[in-house]
Amino acid sequence: MADIEVPVFIVGGGPVGLCTSLLLSRFGVPSLLVERHPATSIHPRARGLNVRTMELLRTWGLEHEVREAGRALENATDVVWAESLAGRVLRRVAAGGRRENIRPVSPTTGCSCAQDELEPVLLAKAQGYGVGGIAFGHELIGIETGPAEVTATVHKSSTGQELTVQAGYLVAADGADSGVRQALGVAAVGPGILNQQIGIYLEAPLGHLVMDRPAVLYFIENAAISGLFAAVDNTDRWVFYTGRPPDWDQAAGGLPAERCIELVRLAAGLPDLAVRVRSVLPWAMAAQTAERFRAGRVFLAGDAAHLIPPVGGYGMNTGIQDAHNLAWKIAGAVAGWAGPSLLDTYEAERHPVARFVTEQALLNIRQPGRPEQYATLGMTLGVSYDSAAVVPDGTPVPEIANPVTDYVPAARPGSRAPHAWLQRNSERISTVDLFDTAFTLLAGASGQRWRDAAAMASRDLGVPLAARTVGQGGDLGDEDGTWA
Numbered sequence: 001m002a003d004i005e006v007p008v009f010i011v012g013g014g015p016v017g018l019c020t021s022l023l024l025s026r027f028g029v030p031s032l033l034v035e036r037h038p039a040t041s042i043h044p045r046a047r048g049l050n051v052r053t054m055e056l057l058r059t060w061g062l063e064h065e066v067r068e069a070g071r072a073l074e075n076a077t078d079v080v081w082a083e084s085l086a087g088r089v090l091r092r093v094a095a096g097g098r099r100e101n102i103r104p105v106s107p108t109t110g111c112s113c114a115q116d117e118l119e120p121v122l123l124a125k126a127q128g129y130g131v132g133g134i135a136f137g138h139e140l141i142g143i144e145t146g147p148a149e150v151t152a153t154v155h156k157s158s159t160g161q162e163l164t165v166q167a168g169y170l171v172a173a174d175g176a177d178s179g180v181r182q183a184l185g186v187a188a189v190g191p192g193i194l195n196q197q198i199g200i201y202l203e204a205p206l207g208h209l210v211m212d213r214p215a216v217l218y219f220i221e222n223a224a225i226s227g228l229f230a231a232v233d234n235t236d237r238w239v240f241y242t243g244r245p246p247d248w249d250q251a252a253g254g255l256p257a258e259r260c261i262e263l264v265r266l267a268a269g270l271p272d273l274a275v276r277v278r279s280v281l282p283w284a285m286a287a288q289t290a291e292r293f294r295a296g297r298v299f300l301a302g303d304a305a306h307l308i309p310p311v312g313g314y315g316m317n318t319g320i321q322d323a324h325n326l327a328w329k330i331a332g333a334v335a336g337w338a339g340p341s342l343l344d345t346y347e348a349e350r351h352p353v354a355r356f357v358t359e360q361a362l363l364n365i366r367q368p369g370r371p372e373q374y375a376t377l378g379m380t381l382g383v384s385y386d387s388a389a390v391v392p393d394g395t396p397v398p399e400i401a402n403p404v405t406d407y408v409p410a411a412r413p414g415s416r417a418p419h420a421w422l423q424r425n426s427e428r429i430s431t432v433d434l435f436d437t438a439f440t441l442l443a444g445a446s447g448q449r450w451r452d453a454a455a456m457a458s459r460d461l462g463v464p465l466a467a468r469t470v471g472q473g474g475d476l477g478d479e480d481g482t483w484a
């Protein structure tokens with residue numbers, strides 16, 4: 001007898017695990033998430049949420065909270081190259097593409113919000129449903145998979161107790177060094193580690209240097225140092241990333257604080273700058289993708305499934321979008337309306353995306369400053385799935401000159417539904433907002449029979465299916481005639 005029995009067990013309380021918990025709760029599926037650390041991330045690693053991730057957060061009712069959490073970086077939409085933070089700016093581009101290109105195709109825009117500010121928002125939302133349990137200070141230490149269930153052993157750090165958890169499915173969102181992936185013998189393929197880096201999380205009064213030229217990232221290149229200042233609040237909190245210096249000594253705790261301060265001063269261009277080092281994160285820039293995203297009842301998601309070099313800021317976004325792809329399928333399997341083969345489509349759909357995104361990040365490294373690095377609307381909104389869950393309509397794949405930069409709205413099966421503004425009573429909503437916890441059928445204003453048929457099919461098959469009519473006299477108004 002296991003100590004705990006739960007339909008879904010989630011390992012890892014980073015953004016991907018938290019989103020998986022949140023999503024399963026939205027489907028009413030109980031889960032248990034364990035995270036070995038005592039709380040959410042203390043280091044502001046990722047900060048760029050792309051427009052697709054923001055669409056998802058909007059559907060989950062989190063757009064406002066996330067923008068509030070990232071308020072300090074509200075105006076920091078650019079990426080800058082400079083000789084030093086105090087020195088000459090060499091180049092500036094808009095990260096995530098220009099807003100005027102995004103507005104016609106999405107109800108929202110990308111947002112900058114440091115990961116340590118984002119995770120508490122996701123956590124509060126996930127806990128708020130009261131459906132999924134979240135246990136910090138609990139580490140997965142063993143896993144056994146069977147044909148009908150997964151059994152895990154968990155160590156509780158506060159008491160030293162060992163607990164067994166039995167679950168129908170396990171989602172491994174346990175990050176870059178995924179112990180679950182290794183325990184299951186799933187190989188990770190790709191170039192692997194590209195270089196060793198450090199991230200110095202620091203406090204220093206640098207806001208006045210960037211007040212009139214705010215950016216989210218400041219690449220620094222001068223004779224003494226090259227690296228990257230990532231803004232946390234664009235005033236006093238920053239992370240400075242640079243290659244791991246030769247005098248880094250892991251056994252002796254890394255680098256002395258004075259050495260970190262020296263590096264920061266060189267990059268800031270201010271030899272007397274007052275710097276307080278909060279923490280130093282050693283990390284490896286790596287590129288690899290798990291050979292499989294599924295092993296029986298276990299699914300890999302986020303960094304556990306794919307390590308994407310953070311050159312372009314795609315890693316967390318890809319992981320959150322994995323969770324979005326996976327959660328409804330597991331929910332369907334738990335509820336019994338989905339057959340087990342639906343679960344295979346997670347890998348079929350997300351593996352090619354992870355590979356493509358990783359290739360783009362590698363190209364960004366090989367060809368610094370390539371235009372595609374910060375103009376990714378095609379890659380972000382134009383993902384099109386081809387799997388056994390998608391019923392083709394016979395239309396050809398649209399020809400797109402550059403699938404990274406160019407997004408062409410398509411209602412083709414497998415695509416994200418294109419955005420059009422609609423009216424629900426006095427509220428303005430997007431078509432994108434309608435695709436949430438049920439299959440969704442949209443019909444024209446005179447599509448009452450479609451609605452009736454959908455209601456019947458939903459009832460007879462036990463599949464959640466919402467149907468709406470759009471246009472004059474329908475459930476939803478077609479504000480500017482774009483929907484049709």
Ligand SMILES: Cc1cc2nc3c(=O)[nH]c(=O)nc-3n(C[C@H](O)[C@H](O)[C@H](O)COP(=O)(O)OP(=O)(O)OC[C@H]3O[C@@H](n4cnc5c(N)ncnc54)[C@H](O)[C@@H]3O)c2cc1C
Pocket residue numbers: 011012013014015016017034035036037045046047048049115138139140141173174175176179199241283301302303304310312313314315316317318319
């Ligand atoms: C310097 C840097 C900058 C980045 N910038 C961006 C960016 O701008 N945009 C972007 O999209 N991405 C970026 N990324 C990538 C992003 O940080 C990751 O992709 C993201 O954190 C992955 O989320 P995750 O939940 O999959 O994994 P993680 O955030 O790593 O979370 C995994 C969690 O699992 C826990 N865990 C592991 N093993 C166990 C166990 N056995 N038991 C219990 N818990 C366990 C860990 O403690 C950890 O909290 C950046 C990464 C780095 C390093």
